[in-house]
Amino acid sequence: MIFRQLFDATSGTYTYLLASRRGGEAMIIDPVLEKVDRYLQLIRELDLKLVKAVDTHLHADHITGLGALRDRTHCITVMGEQSGVDVVSMRLADGDRLGIEGLSLDVMYTPGHTDDSYSFAMADRVFTGDTLLIRGTGRTDFQNGDARAQYQSIFGRLLKLPDETLVFPAHDYKGDTVSTIGEEKACNPRLQVKSVDDYVALMNGLNLSNPKMMDVAVPANMRQGLAQAEIARRGWAVMADQVPALLGNHDVVLIDLRERSERERHGEIPGALHAPYPDLQENIQPGGMIYELATATGKRLVFYCAFGERSAMAVQAAQDAGLATACHIQGGMDAWKRAQQTSPAR
Ligand SMILES: [Fe+2]
Numbered sequence: 178m179i180f181r182q183l184f185d186a187t188s189g190t191y192t193y194l195l196a197s198r199r200g201g202e203a204m205i206i207d208p209v210l211e212k213v214d215r216y217l218q219l220i221r222e223l224d225l226k227l228v229k230a231v232d233t234h235l236h237a238d239h240i241t242g243l244g245a246l247r248d249r250t251h252c253i254t255v256m257g258e259q260s261g262v263d264v265v266s267m268r269l270a271d272g273d274r275l276g277i278e279g280l281s282l283d284v285m286y287t288p289g290h291t292d293d294s295y296s297f298a299m300a301d302r303v304f305t306g307d308t309l310l311i312r313g314t315g316r317t318d319f320q321n322g323d324a325r326a327q328y329q330s331i332f333g334r335l336l337k338l339p340d341e342t343l344v345f346p347a348h349d350y351k352g353d354t355v356s357t358i359g360e361e362k363a364c365n366p367r368l369q370v371k372s373v374d375d376y377v378a379l380m381n382g383l384n385l386s387n388p389k390m391m392d393v394a395v396p397a398n399m400r401q402g403l404a405q406a407e408i409a410r411r412g413w414a415v416m417a418d419q420v421p422a423l424l425g426n427h428d429v430v431l432i433d434l435r436e437r438s439e440r441e442r443h444g445e446i447p448g449a450l451h452a453p454y455p456d457l458q459e460n461i462q463p464g465g466m467i468y469e470l471a472t473a474t475g476k477r478l479v480f481y482c483a484f485g486e487r488s489a490m491a492v493q494a495a496q497d498a499g500l501a502t503a504c505h506i507q508g509g510m511d512a513w514k515r516a517q518q519t520s521p522a523r
Pocket of ligand 1: 236237
């Protein structure tokens, strides 16, 4: 496995780059905007293809690199389903798997620091975001933080992992880089409490000042900009309420870009072809499934995904590859489901 722990000294943020092999797919966890050039250089040097950029939660102390990485690599941007961040193109829930080629992480919903905090576990390590830090825990006094929920996330979930599990947090301000679950159980001063009420009292008594960047970072992280705005401007968007008219139309092929787990959890539009987004470049080149289908039949390609972000990037890529009939469902499956609920015909 390729594993790199990268550090942003300004915000004390750790960013993790993971891949199963040189030349393969990569994932990045908690990227910082100012460091995006550095990440992309490293990704090139290691001959990797960035497929997913993940934030463990909405950060208040730095601006996320998710938007810039999406714009420059067309990667999938990932957060938890509680997230209201516009840039997110794939949302995870507790019990999901977060995968790239050769690697699969367990998705754990661990709220408390924020209500959208997630941890990601592999066989020997766990990425804890700001839920569990080295000899500390993430503050719970803003962004819908909840000390009681955090106690449950830590004691009920993270500390149940094997003691030897490596702990890689999103921040450290003392210079520590890694710990273990066993070490934190024994030595983390915040975890030496006798009850959840003791923990809540401890956290509520911290009286911390707000992060310097908070007023800038939170709004910036909420609004990174949508890929689909430009696609709509170019006239390549279909509104969700127009989709029923497309179903059963032999001149149209609907293409579902989501992963299998998303289709199982959220359903699919009947009759759609499944072509996951990470395989898109291959599929839209001559010889690829989508390219051959479009050129052989002249059918109109209507991409869709969960929220319209992956499909917007797919439309641009397909148009760039000469597939002039490509468009997408704006707002994706989410908008289609909403349109169904409000449709007077149903
Ligand atoms: Fe945080």
